[in-house]
Amino acid sequence: MARDLLESGIPPIWIGGEISNLTLASSGHAYFSLKDGGAQVRCVMFRHKVSALPFRPKEGMQVELRGQVTLYEARGDFQINVGEMRSAGLGRLFEAFERLKAKLQAEGLFDTGRKRELPSHPAAIGIVTSPAAAALRDVASTLRRRMPGIPLILYPAQVQGEGSAQQIARAIQQAGERREVDVLIVCRGGGSIEDLWSFNEEIVARAMAACPIPTVSGVGHETDFTICDFVADRRAPTPTAAAELVSPNREHLAIQLEQTRRALERALSRLLTDKAQQLDFLGRRLVHPGLKLQAQRERLDALSRRLSQRVNGAFEQSRWRLQLAGSKLSRHQPDLARLAQAMQQRQARLERAKDRLLERRQQQLAQLSATLAAFNPEAVLARGYAIVQKQDGQAVKNPAELRNHEKVTLRLAEGSTEARIEHPQGAQPELPF
Template sequence: MNFNSTANDVISVSSLNRMVRDLLESGLPPMWIGGEISNLTLAASGHAYFSLKDAGAQIRCVMFRHKLSLLPFRLAEGMQVELKGLVTLYEARGDYQINVDTMRSAGLGRLYEAFEKLKNRLNAEGLFDAARKRPLPVHPAAIGIVTSPAAAALRDVVTTLRRRMPTIPVILYPAPVQGESAARQIASAIEQASQRQEVDVLIVCRGGGSIEDLWSFNEEIVARAVAACRIPIVSGVGHETDFTICDFVADRRAPTPTAAAELVSPNQEQLRQQLEQGKRGLERALGRLLVDKSQRLDYLARRLSHPGDTMRRQSLSLQQAQSRLQRGLDNLFARRRFSLQLANSRLQRHQPQLTQQQDQLKQLGRQLQRNIRQLLQHRQQNLQQLAVTLEAMNPEAVLSRGYAIVQKRDGQAVKSPQELLNQERVLLRLAEGVTEAVIDHPQGAQPELPF
């Protein structure tokens, strides 16, 4: 780039700042820089503005919201940090600054490396899988808390639980939340709660702090205890921007201990409102039902008449029916009398000759007797012929002449030798009784019975 210029080569301030920005961004790669945070401002937009200084100099820095939200700790005034970013220029004010991509507490590089290493290993084992996460009980009978009795987080959790649902018992499983043996005692408290099965849900919590303060909840022994616990666990460790291994393994992660208490406890005010809404709905439904039934009762009452009125109407109807019946009977008797008179006059005109009819009746009687005798004789002859034929066909008569009937064991008569197997037992029915016989075919004529 040629910086030689003449009087006519005048550039604007914006052009100058743009040139400086391009030089900085192209000439200096992203690098790690260490120092102390000062003049920290957390804007409403979620961005962080601060200065990074050492004993002899300082530089302005900006960390935008989407980068800031990924930090495992909260920025604080005076914090010693190591950050990585791009050195650039904010053209509008001409401020030389660093756009920060990531950040870590100074000297904690090894802790972050250990955190990421354990996180990746447990994730590969499936301890973070959503499929193994258990739902939280909607109305727990008892709630357990694993934290230090002296922790401010315990007071926040208990206060929230008492405010939301004071009737739920709370059981504390005490354990220190930081220090050399804290991880082992936290894991022991979780295992103790899992074995006792006294509670329906367990809160593992502590307040915010630095990564060193929260490191007990990044230990593998705690992660294994959370994964093995038979009770659903809510992790409420640190503040909203703090993330621990315990958060990833737990069934639910709460941004704060207070939020954890709100997750596991029903809200009595909401329940009262729901109950009141249900009560009002029931009252409205019952009111509508009563109105409907009252209208129905009024309708039926209008249809229901006095028994005296009903009897009078029925008496009047009975009298009218009796009058109609009497008129009908009188008309019927009159028609019958007229018909009888008409028939009598016809009978008088067609009076039969009784003597002639009697003679004819006698002749018919005699002829009937002759026909009956002839029919009986004919039927007797037929019967005799049938008796002779039946006697001739009677198998008993055949048997009396020395013949026999061959039957199988089921009583079926045998008509052909082919129906019998060799050595098969058969019945011989004779004139004076029944005996058995064994079939002996000529060899090869019939297959033998299987034995």
């Protein structure tokens, strides 16, 4: 009951003091007292928490810890179950971290709207780190594995210790001024908060914010966070992950290329099949000019026969009328001499009408023949013209249909020949495929 009251009534708290009476048990648990000038309290830190510490607790060490107030019921001891521990000096660093983070966030340096997209296929990649850093080897080996053809440019800088923040900021500014890379990685390996503190300095944050090149922060391990992570366009949990973010995977690209090639091959095969069927269909519809001329000649012969029949019919009808008039004349015994003269005159008019009708029909026939001859392609070719045909046999109607250096066939009156299209300088450009 007392333990439940303590744990439910007092939330986890931060306290500071000196480690005393430290015992590191074989089980991995740590037992100690935390004391200051006026009091002390018993503490326990279990193995999985101790193993996660970036340092080894020592007797007399000044620390700050966060834990749950509880009661060890077996002995009735009041104690703190420790969940987190840090060196006493880290409290000031965390306060400085939070103050700078709040300041830059208020200025908008962390806004997602100012984050830039990373290039999918960078021509060159820049790295800001120490030449001796293991992070550089990790990044370089990852990039060689994923895309060895991308050149790497190192902008060296000390990444730990006094003056390192200024060197990192100058290296970022130099990369932005030289503009010889498409993306910039700022990285180093893991370490304590003091080791990574250069990347929490305001000068480095502002240099990254002002950099005209997209930036990736790969500082420390996955659980480490720095101000650079919030300012950068992308944050990577490790330097290796940063290299994977900025580089395409050549194996994936090869797979995509093969898939694209196969898709293109299938599409081209379907296109060729469709065009072959279309060509067969058009070929069946295509009629040779000679056959068209033969059909027009037959139609002209039919029209001539119909014209002759109509003329003969009109002549026979007039003859029949003449005979009918003669029989009427003979029945009524007319004036034969006068009627004979009238008949001769009518016959003369009939002959003239027949001649005029025949002449008109012949003129119409001549006009039709001339029109037919005018539309005869062979006659046009005989006057010196030529038909320009593409390689597929299609006649060209517009120069825009021709590409520069394209081969064509010139069909003439007495044969054909090959030619190549040469557009003059400044003339119509080649059409795209």
